[in-house]
Amino acid sequence: MAGKSGRTISATPEKSWKKMIFGWEGILILIFIAINIYFSIVSPSYQFANILREMPKYLTEVFLLLPMVYILVLGEIDISVGAIVCLSATMSCMASNNGMPFPAVALVCILVGTACGIVNGIVLINFTELPPMIVTLATQIIFRGIAEIALGSGGSISLSNADGFRSIAGKVGNLVPYIFFLVVIAAIIYGVVLAKTTFGRNIYAIGSNRIAAFYAGVHVQKIRLICYTLLGFMSGIAALFLTSVLYGANTTTGNGFEMDAIAMAVFGGVSNIGGKGRMPGAIISAFIIMCLRIGLGQRNTNPQVILLILGALLILSVLLPNISASLNLKKKTVK
8 A cells, every 4th residue: 555655665564584583482593503513523322313213202391382372472371280190191001901992092091181171161160269380280189189199009010012003103114103293283273373363363362461361252261161172182192102102101201391391381471470482483492391301411411400401591581582672772861
């Protein structure tokens, strides 16, 4: 459209290459490249084939990351996902050992995870005064407690027949694991839904201002229930693939998965107070943390040191936007 000055005015804002390159996602890509270059230099075993071989056990956490982004954009949190993974894995192992065919075992695993997500959602939408952190802390204890009761005094269970689980743990060309392709497909679906659909826009609206979203006609409680259900569903899928790697389950299965998923999302630029964040940044962040763990593990780095590094990265990702905002505010004040 041409204005009075004769210039053409676009109906949509122009894309800034500077913002794309120097935005948080651009910085994450540079970090990802730098980490891979560094480990390929200092560690002879840090090779593509070795990375792919170790990747499946870390990719299960990406399943949790995808719906966790939705929850965080809503301005909420779910710290029960690790316990849901534990319970789902336990029930799938028990179902398998009782002679159920693998398709039924997989269905049990996914249904248990989905049911746990529905429980979280129902409690939260019916008792809106309760903080999500407290509710999911309580359900975390309940879900893991049920798994511990089911596992009994031994505290663990091994698969007596792992053929079905081996089939989903296979690789294409003996190199790329099946789970990698499934993660990519799931990431595309979740990313497109969040960025391009009305459902995704409603999630952002709720995270920005829940009351305003409600009065604008957004079905706030329905969307919250769907998001928690999706997180339970993906926890069941994560448990299924994790069992295919571990060939069993125990009381510590899925321990810390909730913190890993939240850390990946926040480091990827998803706001912990809601209304802000994009899926690409979270996915890049997940692969940064994955490569960092694999590289440091191959260097025989103490696991506690790895946790310290991840914690430092998380603090840095929270501090940098605040520092940037403060500097921009000072510049505007000076002007």
